[in-house]
Amino acid sequence: MMDDTNSNDTVPWRLYLAGGFVFILFLILVLRLATLQLLDEEGYKQSANTQSRRLVIIPAPRGNIYDRAGHLLVGNRPAHNVVADVAALQNEMNEELTRLRREERAARRAAVPGENGKLSRARDDELREIAPVNVLQQYLDKVNRVIGRQETLDAKAVIQHLTKLSRTRAIPITIVRDLTEAELARFMEQVPVDYPLRIASESIRTYPYGTTAAHVLGYVRSDRGDLAAMPELSAAAPEVLEFFALSEEARKQHMLKGFAGQEAVAGVEASFDKDILQGIPGHQLWTVRPNGYALEQLTGAPPRQGKNLYLSLDVNLQRTAEQALAQRFPGYFASVIALDVKTGEILVCANAPSFDPTRIQQTAYYKEFLKSGSLFNRATRIALPPGSSFKPITAIAALRAGVINPDTIKDCGAYFEIGRRKYIEHDRNAFGRVNLVRMLQVSSNVYCYQVALDTGIEKLAAEARRFGLDQPTTLEISQAPASRLIIPTPEYKRKRTGEGWALGDTANFSIGQGSMQTTLMHLTSMFASIARNETRTAISIIHDPARSSGRDHHGEPIGLPPDQYQAIIDGLVACASPPNGTGRSVAGYGNYSGIQRLGGLSVASKTGTAQVSNNTANLAWVLAFAPVENPQIAIGVLIEGKPGDTNFGGGTNAGPIANSVLLEWRKRYFSTEIKAPEVPAAVPFTGYQPGFSER
Amino acid sequence: MARPTYINPRPFVYLAFGLVVWWLAPGFVRALFKDAFYEFQAPLVLTQSQLQDIQTYWAVYAGTPKHDMITFNRDLLRVNANLTSQNNQLQRLLRENNRRVERLLAVPSRPEYKSIIARVARRDINTWWQRLILRRGREDGVRIGSPVVVGTGVVGRVAKVHATTCEVQLVSDPDFRIAASVDGDERTAIYQGAPNVPFVLPQGVVTHLPSDYTYTPGEGAQVSVFTSGAGGVFPGGLLIGIVVGELSATSDGMFFEGRVRLHTQLTSLEEVAILIPLKPGPTLLE
CATH class of the missing domain: 2.40.10.340 (Rod shape-determining protein MreC, domain 1)
Known part of the structure; x- marks a missing residue:
C-alpha cells in the first residue's frame, strides 16, 4: 500500500511538467494565431488576394490628332485578332495529353516487346508542351477554313504563354492577327458565339495623309506589354489599386497587359501623351486557379479613348511644302516652317526626307533614318549658321545704336579689309553706294561689315538675344536645346577656343557666319516678329480659336522710329522685288522654273546663303512674310546643300519653295479686301522705291 | 371516427429518384435522351399543326358561299398568271443586270x-x-x-x-x-x-x-x-x-x-x- 501511495505521489510532478510543456506550446500557438489573425491580418489577406488574382490592364486607344480645319492626321483603326480562351480549353488540353501519353506508351511497347512503356520525366514534360499546341492548332485549322487563311501556330509563343507560373496563362492567347473586314465578317457569322475562340480588337495608329508631317506628329511603337509603360488607374476600385502598391517583383507576377500598348516616342505623340492622347486604360480583375488559368472576372472597366488634339497645322499647306521639297530636292535635307504671324501658330512644319510612321517599328527602316539624321524634326532641332538672313538684326542693332539711319550711305567695294584680311562681298561686282534699303535688297556684306564695326559686338549680340535667337521657344514639341543655339560673344570665344575676339569675328557675325547658329524655327519666328514690329513670337503647334484676334507674345516693340522701321520693311519688300532683289523668286520673279507671280499678294523677304562643312557646302535660307500691309503668314525655308553644292543660294534654291507655299496660302486664305494697313498712320506705306536717294 | 388517409409517398420517391438519376447522368446521355424523345414527339407536333391548318381551312370554307369561292379562284388564277409572267421577266432582267455589274466590279461570286x-x-x-x-x-x-x-x-x-x-x-x-x-x-x-x-x-x-x-x-x-x-x-x-x-x-x-x-x-x-x-x-x- 505504501508503495502504491508513493508511486501516486511521484506521478503528478511529471504530469505537471508534461502538462506545463504542452501548455507553453499551446500558448505559443495561440499567440502566433492571434498575431496572424489580429496583427498581420491585413498583410496576409492582401497577399492571399493577390496570390489568387491577376490584374489585366487593357491599353486605351489613343486620341485622334486633327489639323486646324479638322482634317484627321492621326487616327486609329481596330486590328481584329482571333484569341483562344485557354482557360476554357483546359479539359481538351488534358485529354490531348492523355491521348499523347497513351499513344507513346503503346508505340514503345510495340517497338520493344516486354517493355512497360513508361515515359521518362523529360519526355513527359515535352508532351505537356505539345498537347496545348496540338489543341490550339486544331482550332486554328478550323479558323483557317472559315476565313480562308493558311496560318500556322507559333509553337514557341504558345509554350511561352502557357508556361507554368507564367502570369500570361490568365489571359487568352492570340492565334490569328489583324483580320480583314471580310475575314471578320466570316468569323462572326460562321463561328458560334459560345466557341472558345473570340475576337479581341486592339487599336492601331493610322495616318490618312501618309508621310505628311511625320516629324511633327511623331510616332508610336509597341511597348510589348511592358509594365513600366503602364499608367496608374487613379479612379479604380480599392482592390484594384492594391496591385499598384505591390513591390516591383510582385507586380511582375500579378499584373499584366491584355495586349501590348502603344508607347509614344516622338513629336506631338510624345509631347501630349500623358493626360491627353494616352487615354485611361481599362482593367479586368480575375481570380485564377492554382494552376494560373483564369477562373472568374471579379470587376473591370473598359478603356477610355484619349482626348483629341487639334494642331495648328494646315494639312494642305503642309502637303504643298512637302511636295515642293520632294520634287525639287530629292534626297536633300530641307525644311519649311510657316507661322501665323498674329497668333504664332505653326501652319507648316515640313522636313524632307519624310518617313512612314507605320514602318518605323521595322528595325532596318528605323536605323536607316536614324543614321542619316532625317528622323529629327530638323526645322526645330538643328541649329545652323543663318547667313544673310540674319542681316535684318544687324540693321536693327545699328539703327538702335544710332550708327546709321535709313539714308546713311556706305561705299561698298568688292571686299572690306580688316587688318590684313579681306572680307569679300558675295557678288563679284561691287554694289557701290549702298543705303539700308539697298543693303537688304541686294544683301550687301560689305555694308554690314562696316556698320557692324561701328555698332560693336555687344550691341549686335544683345539685339540677337532680344529676338530670342539663343533661347528655346514656347513650342510644345522637341526643339534644339539652349546649348546648341549660339550667339557668339568675346566671352564665348575665349571659353571655347582660348583666343581673343577679333574685329573680323564681328564682321562675320554681322552676316550670320562664324560660330553663330540657330534654327529655322527661330529665324521664321524672328521674321514674324519683325512683321508685327515686335521682338518675340510665341510659337505653338496647338490651334486655339480664341487666339484668332492676336495674342500677347511676351516680347516688346522693336523700338525703332516709324521711318526707320519702315525702311527695314521697304528693304525686305525690295528684296522680294525684281529686277535685283535676291529674294525675287519668292514673289514669282526671275528665271526659275516652276514659280508663279502671287497675283496681288505683296511679299517681304530676306535670303541667306551660309557656308558649312569647311566651305564645301552651302545652306540656302529664305525668310518671307505676306501680305506686307497686314502680315498674316511668315515662312522660312532651309535647304541643306551636300558637300560640293557651293552654288546653292537662298534666292535660287529656297525661294521657289516659299513661292509654292505662298501660292497655296493665297488660294486658300488671301482675300483682296484687306483691312487698313497696320503700319503707323503717321508713316503711310509708300511701297518700294527702286534705287535710293542721296542726301 | 374516420381513419386519417395518408398519401402514398411511393410516386414521390420514384420521382425524386428519377430526378437524381437525371441530374447525375452524363451530358451525352441526357442529350441522347432529349433527341430520342424529340423524334417521338415530333409526329405529335406535326399532327397538331396540321390539324390546326385543317381547322382553319374548314372554318373559312364553312363561312363562305360556294359561288364566291369559284369567283375568287378564277380571279386569283388570272392575277397569278399575270404576276408569274411579270416575275419571270423581272427575274431574268435582274439576273442579267447582276451578272453585268458583278463582271464590271469583279465581285467574287456569291x-x-x-x-x-x-x-x-x-x-x-x-x-x-x-x-x-x-x-x-x-x-x-x-x-x-x-x-x-x-x-x-x-x-x-x-x-x-x-x-x-x-x-x-x-x-x-x-x-x-x-x-x-x-x-x-x-x-x-x-x-x-x-x-x-x-x-x-x-x-x-x-x-x-x-x-x-x-x-x-x-x-x-x-x-x-x-x-x-x-x-x-x-x-x-x-x-x-x-x-x-x-x-x-x-x-x-x-x-x-x-x-x-x-x-x-x-x-x-x-x-x-x-x-x-x-x-x-x-x-x-x-
Whole structure:
C-alpha cells in the first residue's frame, strides 16, 4: 500500500511538467494565431488576394490628332485578332495529353516487346508542351477554313504563354492577327458565339495623309506589354489599386497587359501623351486557379479613348511644302516652317526626307533614318549658321545704336579689309553706294561689315538675344536645346577656343557666319516678329480659336522710329522685288522654273546663303512674310546643300519653295479686301522705291 | 371516427429518384435522351399543326358561299398568271443586270441558294422567343446553319435538324450573330441578338461599326440594319431591323454600337423560307 501511495505521489510532478510543456506550446500557438489573425491580418489577406488574382490592364486607344480645319492626321483603326480562351480549353488540353501519353506508351511497347512503356520525366514534360499546341492548332485549322487563311501556330509563343507560373496563362492567347473586314465578317457569322475562340480588337495608329508631317506628329511603337509603360488607374476600385502598391517583383507576377500598348516616342505623340492622347486604360480583375488559368472576372472597366488634339497645322499647306521639297530636292535635307504671324501658330512644319510612321517599328527602316539624321524634326532641332538672313538684326542693332539711319550711305567695294584680311562681298561686282534699303535688297556684306564695326559686338549680340535667337521657344514639341543655339560673344570665344575676339569675328557675325547658329524655327519666328514690329513670337503647334484676334507674345516693340522701321520693311519688300532683289523668286520673279507671280499678294523677304562643312557646302535660307500691309503668314525655308553644292543660294534654291507655299496660302486664305494697313498712320506705306536717294 | 388517409409517398420517391438519376447522368446521355424523345414527339407536333391548318381551312370554307369561292379562284388564277409572267421577266432582267455589274466590279461570286417554304409548327416553349419549329427536316434537305427568312427579313438560322422537322434559332437569340451593314455605310458591322426582356419586343445590338461612321438619316427617317452578305452564310440585303435611338461610340472610341428593334414580321410568323446553299461552304456552326 505504501508503495502504491508513493508511486501516486511521484506521478503528478511529471504530469505537471508534461502538462506545463504542452501548455507553453499551446500558448505559443495561440499567440502566433492571434498575431496572424489580429496583427498581420491585413498583410496576409492582401497577399492571399493577390496570390489568387491577376490584374489585366487593357491599353486605351489613343486620341485622334486633327489639323486646324479638322482634317484627321492621326487616327486609329481596330486590328481584329482571333484569341483562344485557354482557360476554357483546359479539359481538351488534358485529354490531348492523355491521348499523347497513351499513344507513346503503346508505340514503345510495340517497338520493344516486354517493355512497360513508361515515359521518362523529360519526355513527359515535352508532351505537356505539345498537347496545348496540338489543341490550339486544331482550332486554328478550323479558323483557317472559315476565313480562308493558311496560318500556322507559333509553337514557341504558345509554350511561352502557357508556361507554368507564367502570369500570361490568365489571359487568352492570340492565334490569328489583324483580320480583314471580310475575314471578320466570316468569323462572326460562321463561328458560334459560345466557341472558345473570340475576337479581341486592339487599336492601331493610322495616318490618312501618309508621310505628311511625320516629324511633327511623331510616332508610336509597341511597348510589348511592358509594365513600366503602364499608367496608374487613379479612379479604380480599392482592390484594384492594391496591385499598384505591390513591390516591383510582385507586380511582375500579378499584373499584366491584355495586349501590348502603344508607347509614344516622338513629336506631338510624345509631347501630349500623358493626360491627353494616352487615354485611361481599362482593367479586368480575375481570380485564377492554382494552376494560373483564369477562373472568374471579379470587376473591370473598359478603356477610355484619349482626348483629341487639334494642331495648328494646315494639312494642305503642309502637303504643298512637302511636295515642293520632294520634287525639287530629292534626297536633300530641307525644311519649311510657316507661322501665323498674329497668333504664332505653326501652319507648316515640313522636313524632307519624310518617313512612314507605320514602318518605323521595322528595325532596318528605323536605323536607316536614324543614321542619316532625317528622323529629327530638323526645322526645330538643328541649329545652323543663318547667313544673310540674319542681316535684318544687324540693321536693327545699328539703327538702335544710332550708327546709321535709313539714308546713311556706305561705299561698298568688292571686299572690306580688316587688318590684313579681306572680307569679300558675295557678288563679284561691287554694289557701290549702298543705303539700308539697298543693303537688304541686294544683301550687301560689305555694308554690314562696316556698320557692324561701328555698332560693336555687344550691341549686335544683345539685339540677337532680344529676338530670342539663343533661347528655346514656347513650342510644345522637341526643339534644339539652349546649348546648341549660339550667339557668339568675346566671352564665348575665349571659353571655347582660348583666343581673343577679333574685329573680323564681328564682321562675320554681322552676316550670320562664324560660330553663330540657330534654327529655322527661330529665324521664321524672328521674321514674324519683325512683321508685327515686335521682338518675340510665341510659337505653338496647338490651334486655339480664341487666339484668332492676336495674342500677347511676351516680347516688346522693336523700338525703332516709324521711318526707320519702315525702311527695314521697304528693304525686305525690295528684296522680294525684281529686277535685283535676291529674294525675287519668292514673289514669282526671275528665271526659275516652276514659280508663279502671287497675283496681288505683296511679299517681304530676306535670303541667306551660309557656308558649312569647311566651305564645301552651302545652306540656302529664305525668310518671307505676306501680305506686307497686314502680315498674316511668315515662312522660312532651309535647304541643306551636300558637300560640293557651293552654288546653292537662298534666292535660287529656297525661294521657289516659299513661292509654292505662298501660292497655296493665297488660294486658300488671301482675300483682296484687306483691312487698313497696320503700319503707323503717321508713316503711310509708300511701297518700294527702286534705287535710293542721296542726301 | 374516420381513419386519417395518408398519401402514398411511393410516386414521390420514384420521382425524386428519377430526378437524381437525371441530374447525375452524363451530358451525352441526357442529350441522347432529349433527341430520342424529340423524334417521338415530333409526329405529335406535326399532327397538331396540321390539324390546326385543317381547322382553319374548314372554318373559312364553312363561312363562305360556294359561288364566291369559284369567283375568287378564277380571279386569283388570272392575277397569278399575270404576276408569274411579270416575275419571270423581272427575274431574268435582274439576273442579267447582276451578272453585268458583278463582271464590271469583279465581285467574287456569291453563294446561291435553293429556297424551301416551310410552315411554322410551333414556337418552342422552352425558349419562348428564341426558337421556332418548322415542318421541314433532314428529308427535305435542310442543313444546320441554313438561313431562314421571311419576305425580305431575317428570321434566324437552322440550329437543329430532325427527320421531318427543324429548329430555328431566332434572330433575337443572344447566341445569334451575323455580319451586317448599316444604312449609309458599306463596311462590315456585327449584329447579335440581345438578352430578352419579358413583355418587350425582341431586340438585338449592332456592334463593330467603324468609328468614323457619319451617316445621318433625314428628318424622321430611321437607320436600317441589313445582312451584309460578307459572312458567307446569309445573302446580303436582308432586313434585320431598325436602329433604336442613336448609334453611340463605345467608351474606347473604337466602334459605334446601338440597339436594334427587329422587324415586326417576326412576331406573327406562319410561313418562312429556308435557304439551302447550293455549294455549302465551311462553317463551325454544325
